[in-house]
Amino acid sequence: MHLSLGQAARVLECVGQSPAKLTSGGRGVPRLEKAGTVAQWSLFGLLVLIVTLSSPAGFVLAAGIVGVMFLVRKRRRNRQVWEDSTWAGSPVSTAQGIAVPGFPMEAPAGHGAPLRLAFEGLAPISAVTRPRSLGEYRVSLGRSEWPNVEVVGEHAYSHAIKAALRGSGAPVAVRSDSEVEGVQVELVAEPDNPYDVNAISVRWRNQVLGYLSREDAIRYGQPIRRIIASGLAVTTTARIWAYDAGDRLQARVTVALPEPGLIVPLNDAPTGVTTLVPWGSAIQVLKEEDHFDVLFKHVPPDGVGLLLVSLHKAIHTLKNGTERPFVEVRLNGERVGELSNVTSAHLLPLLEHTETVGETALAYAQIIGSALAAQLVLHAAKATEISNDWLSAGPHPAPTLLPWTAAYDVPPAYNP
Structure with missing residues (x-):
């Protein structure tokens, strides 16, 4: 790629260098550059003449060299015209920024070279109406x-x-x-x-x-x-x-x-203060076969769907009187399964936190089934995968959507 002198000068200014070095040795001086071009082409012509006179094959070779040279120069000239028309007219930011057509580039304070693009607050290239969202x-x-x-x-x-x-x-x-x-x-x-x-x-x-x-x-x-x-x-x-x-x-x-069918849940979030646990790796829910009467009502016609379930801390009392906590999974307030002891241990610290602050933990679960059986696969991040920022910014309620219907009224958004 080749830059014009004006483009190169702007780049040097942006990185804190003097553009004067571009004109060293006579570069940019019309009279000297013209003399250099004449000398260059004179030497090239002499070389072509020697090759041409040396043999018949040399004439063909010389003609090919001249043709290639003209094509290369034409391509370079066309590319330079495009670069000048695209880049040369873009203003340079006073905060040491290299201008991209319509998109100024900014540099962090204390740095000479720009490191990231800044597009915030810029109007779109072509006006497009965007539906207002909450x-x-x-x-x-x-x-x-x-x-x-x-x-x-x-x-x-x-x-x-x-x-x-x-x-x-x-x-x-x-x-x-x-x-x-x-x-x-x-x-x-x-x-x-x-x-x-x-x-x-x-x-x-x-x-x-x-x-x-x-x-x-x-x-x-x-x-x-x-x-x-x-x-x-x-x-x-x-x-x-x-x-x-x-x-x-x-x-x-x-x-x-x-x-x-896996974009929006089939059911609504329960009432009360809830927080939606971030999406995590797949976790198989156990004993859902004991609650098929509840799950059957939520199996979609194509056999696969998305549900919002709530997670609760429960206690198993063993025969020797030992109490073992585990995670119980509920759908619309009804029990539909539980997690294994190992998996529960990864989620219990999070549930203890949500219960302490008065929130009910929700998570997405994929339901897969038919008229004969159904299973739940939970997707919830482990307690070790939850950041302190997420905890302090709670609650995180699940999005509230309109009820299911055949058609929805959405605002116009097309603009050619």
């Missing part, structure tokens, strides 16, 4: 967040994709590819979309990166619209890959989404 609902719920759902239409949103890449710390340059994972994105339903009333856009900082396919928009439409209608923003993570070909951007965006 909070955030993470549809991945802490599961393995490998992006598994393809986004379509990325070619129409190259500016936003470049902004998302830069905002996530991935450089974007001509003739090179960029990739970033774990990008926080929002899923926005667009009932006023003139092309598809079921459309769901994928947005980064209110900028559209693409859309779910028509099939996926229908599959995920019900739970996503329920969350939005409840006043919450639907968020997840995405992977973005792009290759800048100069005249166009090739991009691929994928988002992390579980099956539609």
